[in-house]
Amino acid sequence: MATGERDVAVIGCGALGLTSALLLQRAGGHVTVYAKDLPPNVRSSLASGAWTPDSRICLQDYATPSFKQLWERMARQSFQTYQTLLGLPGNPVEFIDDYFVSDEPPAQRHRDSSSDNRPKFAELQSDLIPDLVPRGEEFEPGTHSLGDRYLQRNPLMMFNISAYARMLMGDFLANGGQIDIQEFHTPDDFAKLRQKTLVNATGYGSRALFGDRSLTPVRGQVARMIPQADMNYGLFYKRVSFLPRRDGLVFQVVGADDYYGFNDETTVPDRAEAELAVNTISALFKTA
Numbered sequence: 001m002a003t004g005e006r007d008v009a010v011i012g013c014g015a016l017g018l019t020s021a022l023l024l025q026r027a028g029g030h031v032t033v034y035a036k037d038l039p040p041n042v043r044s045s046l047a048s049g050a051w052t053p054d055s056r057i058c059l060q061d062y063a064t065p066s067f068k069q070l071w072e073r074m075a076r077q078s079f080q081t082y083q084t085l086l087g088l089p090g091n092p093v094e095f096i097d098d099y100f101v102s103d104e105p106p107a108q109r110h111r112d113s114s115s116d117n118r119p120k121f122a123e124l125q126s127d128l129i130p131d132l133v134p135r136g137e138e139f140e141p142g143t144h145s146l147g148d149r150y151l152q153r154n155p156l157m158m159f160n161i162s163a164y165a166r167m168l169m170g171d172f173l174a175n176g177g178q179i180d181i182q183e184f185h186t187p188d189d190f191a192k193l194r195q196k197t198l199v200n201a202t203g204y205g206s207r208a209l210f211g212d213r214s215l216t217p218v219r220g221q222v223a224r225m226i227p228q229a230d231m232n233y234g235l236f237y238k239r240v241s242f243l244p245r246r247d248g249l250v251f252q253v254v255g256a257d258d259y260y261g262f263n264d265e266t267t268v269p270d271r272a273e274a275e276l277a278v279n280t281i282s283a284l285f286k287t288a
Contacts, residue, residue, distance in 0.1 A: 006029050020199050046222065049250065050158060056262075068128060090167070092159065096243075100151070103149055136152045137152065158234075184209060224251075227247060242277075
């Protein structure tokens with residue numbers, strides 16, 4: 001904005017693209033989004049929906065003091081911004097109770113170190129922003145409905161991604177934004193645009209468009225089921241995560257270490273993994 005440039009193009013219409021476009025509008029820009037696909041047919045629609053700002057964001061060795069300072073400032077601004085969306089129609093953002101379920105008492109739990117000598121991912125949230133949410137609450141066996149298991153309840157901020165994407169799109173268009181459906185095959189295609197200032201918000205698409213092999217998928221597969229109105233809490237049990245997205249329940253095997261699902265770019269459903277995830281969570285509710 002300091003250059004006087006006001007006509008800006010944003011490439012991509014996922015969460016990155018729409019957020020970038022709105023920030024540019026608020027700074028005084030006239031923005032056109034160019035994209036091949038619109039929500040929900042964008043990769044960010046596949047996200048689990050949990051606000052987990054340090055989840056596999058960088059390797060521990062790269063978390064320098066300057067990076068930590070930048071990350072903390074961005075995480076706090078992110079958290080504060082999303083609080084303003086609580087209670088809006090469609091609940092684009094809301095808090096849920098998330099339960100860590102274990103067959104062992106807290107003192108006997110241990111983290112699987114089977115990732116041998118591979119670099120560790122940085123864990124920043126507990127060290128740098130522990131004040132943003134209340135501490136977890138422990139529940140002993142017999143004080144809840146899940147039998148002889150141990151529970152820890154934690155507040156978790158969730159995105160209802162379909163409602164959130166619709167809100168972003170509506171705000172962008174209401175502010176005079178334009179969307180042009182267009183596919184780019186090489187960076188040379190950008191020369192055809194009238195705008196000379198472009199924001200690359202293609203996310204994972206940059207891997208193919210720019211040949212950027214540093215972009216790495218880190219999460220693996222998710223399994224989906226139809227939504228259930230009375231399911232309004234999350235569960236984590238035996239390395240399986242369950243989240244109650246309003247557009248469909250989400251199950252995911254997260255594995256023994258942070259490299260489970262790392263660099264797995266396939267979008268072909270794995271039936272065996274889906275059944276493992278669903279059956280692991282459903283086993284919590286089976287009675288003798």
